[in-house]
Amino acid sequence: MEITQLNILAIGRDPAILQVVERLINGHDNWLATVVTTDGQALAAFGQQRFPIVFVCAGVSTAEEDVLRKCLTAIDANVIVARHYGGGSGLLENEVRAILDHQGIYITTKK
Amino acid sequence: MNTILHKAATRGHADHGWLESYQSFSFADYYNPERIQFGTLRVLNDDRVDGGKGFGSHPHDNMEIISIPLEGSLVHEDNMGNRRVVGKGEVQVMSTGSGVFHSEYNNSPGQPAKFLQIWVFPNRLNVTPRYDQVNRDPAMEHNQLQTIISPEPPEPPAGNPLPIFSTTEPAGNPLPMSSAPGTWIYQDAWFQIGHFDKAKAVTYQRHQPGNGIYLFVISGSFQIGDQLLNSRDGLGITASETITATAVDNDSEILIMEVPMQNKME
Numbered sequence: 001m002e003i004t005q006l007n008i009l010a011i012g013r014d015p016a017i018l019q020v021v022e023r024l025i026n027g028h029d030n031w032l033a034t035v036v037t038t039d040g041q042a043l044a045a046f047g048q049q050r051f052p053i054v055f056v057c058a059g060v061s062t063a064e065e066d067v068l069r070k071c072l073t074a075i076d077a078n079v080i081v082a083r084h085y086g087g088g089s090g091l092l093e094n095e096v097r098a099i100l101d102h103q104g105i106y107i108t109t110k111k
Numbered sequence: 112m113n114t115i116l117h118k119a120a121t122r123g124h125a126d127h128g129w130l131e132s133y134q135s136f137s138f139a140d141y142y143n144p145e146r147i148q149f150g151t152l153r154v155l156n157d158d159r160v161d162g163g164k165g166f167g168s169h170p171h172d173n174m175e176i177i178s179i180p181l182e183g184s185l186v187h188e189d190n191m192g193n194r195r196v197v198g199k200g201e202v203q204v205m206s207t208g209s210g211v212f213h214s215e216y217n218n219s220p221g222q223p224a225k226f227l228q229i230w231v232f233p234n235r236l237n238v239t240p241r242y243d244q245v246n247r248d249p250a251m252e253h254n255q256l257q258t259i260i261s262p263e264p265p266e267p268p269a270g271n272p273l274p275i276f277s278t279t280e281p282a283g284n285p286l287p288m289s290s291a292p293g294t295w296i297y298q299d300a301w302f303q304i305g306h307f308d309k310a311k312a313v314t315y316q317r318h319q320p321g322n323g324i325y326l327f328v329i330s331g332s333f334q335i336g337d338q339l340l341n342s343r344d345g346l347g348i349t350a351s352e353t354i355t356a357t358a359v360d361n362d363s364e365i366l367i368m369e370v371p372m373q374n375k376m377e
Contacts, residue, residue: 014210017170058172058210059237062376085232087172087210090154094137094147101144 002106008096009051010035010084011042011068013059020088021057030107031096039068046072046079053099055084078103112336112351117146119343122157129164133157135327135345149347150323150372151298154230157343159223160185165216171207175231175296177260178203178215179304179366181329183224189213193242200247202259204294208238227329231370233297235377243294252305256313256367259293260302301369306330307358314355315367323349323372326356331363 008025010033012018018035025033034051036042042054054072056065069081080099085091100106123134123141134141135155136148147153153174165185178185184198189205190212197203198218205211217224251257293302301318317324325347326333332341333356340346340356348354349372356365 014170014172016212017172017210020170058208062236083173085153085172086174086230087170087207089169090138090230093139094142097142098144098147 001104002108003052004030004108006031006053006096006100006105006107007049007051008033008053008055009042009045010055010057011037011039011060012057013037014057017058017087021055021084021092024089024092025096028093030109039064042068043071046075050076051079052103052105053096054079054081055095056081057084058087113349114338115149115347116338117345117347119341119345122343129161131159133343148232149325150370151232151234151300151374152229152323152325152368152370153232154228155325155327155345156228157225158228159225160217161223162217162219162221166214168212168214170210170212171205172210173233173236174207175233175298175300176205176207177229177231177296177302178226179229179259180224180226182226183222184218185215185224185226186218187213187215187242189240189242191240191242195242195244197244200249202245202247202294204241204243204245204260204296206233206238206241206297208233208236208240208297211240227327227366229302229368231296231298231300232374234299234371234375235297238297245294247293247304254305254307254311254313256303256305256315257293258301258303260300260368261293261295262299262301263295263297299371299375303367304329304365306362306364307333309358309361309363312355312357313365314353315369317352317354318369319371321372322369323347324351324354325368325370326354327366327368329364329366331358331360333357333363333365334359 022033022035125132188194327345328340
């Protein structure tokens with residue numbers, strides 16, 4: 001599947017860490033982050049646009065993650081809800097690339 | 112026994128001038144789908160930081176981060192109120208849990224600092240962040256392995272702890288055992304380190320079924336079975352309860368990391 005922009009939703013409880021995650025995602029061409037701190041905000045954002053990737057970040061429990069995954073996959077069965085580990089620069093790009101590879105998603109340059 | 116070999120020359124490499132990093136597993140710009148992790152061992156970076164340079168304040172969360180300086184020292188500062196210098200002969204651990212901001216700089220203005228930075232997935236999420244730093248005892252690492260990392264809680268220092276490793280002469284004669292506890296992380300992982308004279312052998316006994324063992328040669332070379340490991344080579348081993356490594360060169364140093372191959376969240 002080809003897309004021109006990769007929308008990534010990141011949900012976590014620590015706004016300062018989310019700010020860094022947002023900056024790192026947006027530092028990549030054609031990647032665009034939406035960051036939220038509550039499950040309600042995540043569901044609202046998900047209802048407004050398609051996010052192939054949802055990252056679950058610091059402060060979200062595994063139980064909350066399970067509920068989120070269930071709700072979000074009910075809306076879009078193709079969404080990948082994955083935990084982001086490490087809090088920023090070290091693994092984020094790797095995690096995105098692994099999901100894109102797994103899902104067969106290719107980002108093409110806008111014309 | 113199943114093995115996976117990571118020769119030093121096949122690692123990822125990033126040269127940012129002030130920072131040069133060799134990465135045994137995918138990290139930052141280095142992405143190799145065949146080299147993502149070894150069980151819960153996710154990052155093994157072999158870094159050099161120029162004098163006076165370093166990493167400004169940045170966050171981490173939900174990762175056990177172990178730093179082992181090999182040359183020089185780093186000054187660490189975090190939002191938990193810690194400001195510590197960690198140098199050769201010490202081990203630093205951060206359980207980053209719910210989130211921590213920290214900086215780390217070379218503590219010397221003119222000399223490079225070299226260190227291993229290792230990340231292990233935790234078995235508990237969102238714990239209160241924790242910092243620890245311990246000394247290594249060179250005498251406890253000579254021709255034997257010293258434990259530097261073990262699971263929480265640390266093994267009791269008194270009483271009759273079970274021997275967790277043994278050192279043997281090539282002929283099989285036992286040498287003294289060591290049980291220095293080091294520090295701990297939120298994972299069923301054990302790290303041991305030692306430097307060995309030529310022809311000395313050590314047999315590592317796995318602590319927990321299902322765990323894998325990753326050997327990383329810091330200096331010199333070791334023979335493990337029919338595999339010769341040279342400086343900075345790594346060898347992952349699964350489905351084996353014991354591993355014997357024999358030093359091929361004098362003053363050969365090895366780091367042995369036992370980690371769960373599947374993460375069981377508590």
